[in-house]
Amino acid sequence: MPKVALITGGARGIGLGIARMLAHSGWSLMLNGVRSQVDVAGVLKEFDNSDCEVAYCAADVGNSDDRAKLVEATKQQFGRLDALINNAGITSPGRKDILEADEDAFDKVIDVNLKGPFFLTKLAAPLIIESRKSADIRGSVIFVSSISAEFVSVNRGDYCLTKSALGMATKLWATRLAEFGIDVYEVRPGVIRSDMTSAVTEKYDELFANGLTLERRWGEVEDVGKAVKSLIDGEIPYATGQVLKIDGGMTIRSL
Numbered sequence: 001m002p003k004v005a006l007i008t009g010g011a012r013g014i015g016l017g018i019a020r021m022l023a024h025s026g027w028s029l030m031l032n033g034v035r036s037q038v039d040v041a042g043v044l045k046e047f048d049n050s051d052c053e054v055a056y057c058a059a060d061v062g063n064s065d066d067r068a069k070l071v072e073a074t075k076q077q078f079g080r081l082d083a084l085i086n087n088a089g090i091t092s093p094g095r096k097d098i099l100e101a102d103e104d105a106f107d108k109v110i111d112v113n114l115k116g117p118f119f120l121t122k123l124a125a126p127l128i129i130e131s132r133k134s135a136d137i138r139g140s141v142i143f144v145s146s147i148s149a150e151f152v153s154v155n156r157g158d159y160c161l162t163k164s165a166l167g168m169a170t171k172l173w174a175t176r177l178a179e180f181g182i183d184v185y186e187v188r189p190g191v192i193r194s195d196m197t198s199a200v201t202e203k204y205d206e207l208f209a210n211g212l213t214l215e216r217r218w219g220e221v222e223d224v225g226k227a228v229k230s231l232i233d234g235e236i237p238y239a240t241g242q243v244l245k246i247d248g249g250m251t252i253r254s255l
């Protein structure tokens with residue numbers, strides 16, 4: 001029985017890094033994003049030679065009807081779900097100082113980064129629970145948060161708030177889903193090379209060279225992919241509800 005994972009934001013950046021790792025590990029995948037199927041055709045093609053089945057569903061995780069469409073498409077395509085990877089996210093539109101904070105931008109970030117993963121988990125949970133009856137692995141839910149859960153950026157207050165709140169979402173869902181054999185984790189990346197960080201490449205090249213992290217390099221999408229794969233493949237057992245930081249030691253403080 002192939003294991004099935006749904007990865008939001010799975011056709012680009014960190015989500016695609018996760019998808020590649022899971023494809024190598026025998027997972028079948030439902031990838032999601034806001035772009036159309038036509039626009040991601042090139043990305044999907046790279047999975048043609050893998051043994052796993054890969055499908056795509058365009059849906060805005062910040063929209064209630066789209067979330068329902070995404071879970072239904074997964075059910076129709078695979079008939080089961082073993083892991084939900086809540087990865088899709090946006091940065092703060094306009095990056096305004098919190099003294100100039102914009103309510104529309106705030107609502108948009110909350111919808112995509114927090115309301116989306118929370119309610120997608122609610123919608124997907126029954127399918128993951130049902131699938132446990134014919135599974136040889138535990139089910140899992142991953143919330144991809146960020147170093148911004150603990151580092152302050154006053155020009156991205158809305159983003160920081162959503163990423164911090166995913167920590168509590170992880171504990172809530174870990175508690176609620178434990179009785180069904182479903183583990184829930186927060187994966188907290190540091191600074192990862194992707195489209196989201198492409199505008200600040202030079203800034204971080206210099207910061208890494210000057211010791212921002214203990215490992216003096218950019219995080220790569222594969223680093224996060226390997227972490228997620230290990231968690232949902234059950235390689236880090238007895239750890240539900242925990243935070244796994246993939247940040248090169250950025251959060252270690254020295255005196």
Ligand SMILES: NC(=O)c1ccc[n+]([C@@H]2O[C@H](COP(=O)([O-])OP(=O)(O)OC[C@H]3O[C@@H](n4cnc5c(N)ncnc54)[C@H](OP(=O)(O)O)[C@@H]3O)[C@@H](O)[C@H]2O)c1
Pocket residue numbers: 008009010011012013014015032033034035059060061062087088089090112144145146147188189190191192193194195196197
């Ligand atoms: N890069 C970093 O340094 C970093 C660090 C910590 C945490 N993170 C978090 O990691 C996650 C992925 O980031 P990334 O760097 O890979 O970003 P990215 O390169 O900008 O990719 C974002 C992905 O999310 C999808 N997406 C955006 N809005 C969506 C929506 N409303 N509904 C469904 N999908 C949506 C995009 O879909 P399309 O492909 O269709 O555009 C894209 O696949 C985010 O949650 C981000 O906050 C990133």
